[in-house]
Every structure is written in structure tokens, then in C-alpha cells.
Amino acid sequence: MKLFDVYPLNNITIISAKGSYVWDQGGVQYLDMYGGHAVISIGHTHPHWVKRIEDQLEKIAFYSNSVVIPIQKELADKLGRLSGKEDYQLFLCNSGAEANENALKLASFYNGRKKIIAFRKSFHGRTSLAVAATDNPSIVAPVNETDNVIFLPFNDEEALKACFAEQGKEISSVIIEGIQGVGGINLANESFLQLIRSLCDEHGAVYIADSVQCGYGRSGKFFAHDFAGVNADIYTMAKGMGNGFPVAGILIAPKIQPKHGMLGTTFGGNQLACAAALAVLEVMEEEQLIENANTNGGYLMEQLKAIPELKNVRGRGLMIGFDLPEELKDLKKKLLFDFKVFTGEAKPNVIRLLPSLALSKKQIDEFLTSLTEAIDELKGQPNA
């Protein structure tokens, strides 16, 4: 049987990994500044994470949500404490799209409304509502098309006010990434998030903070949305939550009350996924990885800003992007194949850096050396 060929692949086979490095089958080492698409939060194959999963596996990997699963409560308590949202409620699922799907659905159950406000360049996933709220028509199938999603320009306060003034009674939710990832590392303005909060309060709409990519400490705060100093009603989480183990969830404000059968999933919250997620939080706390993302991310950003060829260096913590001039459009490939460094990209010419939150200053310097050499080579000025 053939694989369904939907991914444009780099011809590299990674067979092992440790911290911020991965190795291919020929033993070649790569520095991972991409974190397997922002997924690696505590570092590849962290020993505590491996041990916790192994120990859990020997006891029980899965039993359904028809019985009491104490490790879910343990995870909820730890997550509440580290995120500072102790009074929120946790619903566990399996992927970022599923988290957003549940958030949008829950908002609609809550206020009985249908309209969703989303923003230009957003990415919320590929399932039905999540993809309908994603600003990329090429991945929206005809069956996903709906009039219920209104797209507004990102950070445009006047457009948001006008939309609420006109359709406020119909708006169920506003969904926004604190830092747009797939869209190219675009930061939501603090005043924009504050305005979303106040308009949602005024009109009975639900503020959904898509934290699938920018959350879980990556920005230097637990949620990138926290920089605005206001709470969302629902936070969606996935990528960094399991450090590569598939686990996702939503944090739900106390005012949204559960009802049996309202949401559900077979695999969500299974014992093994919870063990992986707990291991991530334990390491984040023990190794102070949010602080590390803040400090080392700040250092990396400062150094990148000093490289004149890189335009519009932006981001927070270890979620950083910059624009490339036309002459450097092959930088990502050059870094990967000639300098053995993984980075991410966004179309047309943006490099995205989404490394493990445990990335060290030494590894940052290693990256910067490769980056400047790659730039020189692309400009036809090899280092002496």
C-alpha cells in the first residue's frame, strides 16, 4: 500500500533525538530550531518524560472515559497552577484542531449563537469548524464552507468594533492566536486582545485564545495571550503539551458550565497521554523552561536584529520570525542541507524559529554561526 502523498518531504530520515539535536540514519547530527513544528517543548527524549511514559505503560496505557482516571485530575491541578488559571476546567482531547473544534462548539452551546469572528492569516486546524475559521481557502473543502465565519483584518480595532456594532447579538465567539504561527509570526497587539475581551463581555460572546502553537510557555509566559493582562474564556492547547506525545486540551472559564454528553472523545485524556503531559509540566517547572524561553529567546532575538540582511525580526520568547530578501530565499534549504539546521518557514519568505524551550545559549550561538555563514554563502561572499 502507498502512503497518501500529502506532505512535501525533505529527503531526510531522522532516527534518534536528544534535547535540541536529532540524527539521521547516516549518523549526521542536526540542530533542531524547528522543534518538529513547535511540538518539542522540553527537549527530545527527555529522560524524565521517557521514564514517566515507560512507567505508565507498564501499569495501564488506556481505559475509556467511562471510569475515574485520577491522573487526569493530577494533570488538571498541575496545569492550573503553572498556567495561573486554577479556577478553569480542563477538557482533554488529542490534537490542536480537535481542541479548537471543541472550543468553537462549546462557545456555541454556551450562548446559543452561530457566528464566529476569525482573522486574516489565521490557522486553527483542518477539521470542519477549525478549518472554516482558518484563512486559507485551499484547505477548505466545499463541505466545510459556511457563512458562520466572519474574517476581519488582524489587529484592526475599528473593524472589530464595527463588526460587533452591527452583528453583536449574533456573535458566538472570537478566536485568535496570541502570535500567529502558520501566518508568519504576527503578534496580536495587547490593546487588540483587551478590546476583544471587553467587546465579548459587552455582547455575551466567548473569547477563544488559540494557544496551540504560541502557548505552553513558548512565548516566555504560559500563554502568549497573557501579555495583554486579560483572561480569555477558553484556551486551546496542543503542540508543546506532550513534547511529541499526542495530547491536547482546552481550559474553560468557570462561567461555562458542563453538561454530561456535551463534549467527548474516545482517546482524549487516556492514562498514557496524561503521564506524558504531566512529565512535560514537571520538567518545565523543575528546569524553569518558561524563564529560559524568555531569557534565551530575548538573547536570540537581539542577535538576529543585529544581522542586517534579516528584516522585521519579531516574536516573543522562543517563537521568532523574520523576513528574507529575495536573494536569501533559499536560506531554509541551505541551513538544512549544508549546515544541518532545521528551521520552519511561512510563505512567502519568512523563517520561523520554534525550538525546544530548553535551547541553550551555546546552541543559539551555534545556530547564529551557521546562519551568518549560510547568508554569506548565499550572497556569494564565503567567509575567509
Ligand SMILES: Cc1ncc(COP(=O)(O)O)c(C=O)c1O
Ligand atoms: C495555531 C494553531 N492552531 C491549531 C493548529 C492545528 O493543530 P493540529 O495540527 O494538532 O490539529 C495548529 C497547527 O499548526 C496551529 O498552529
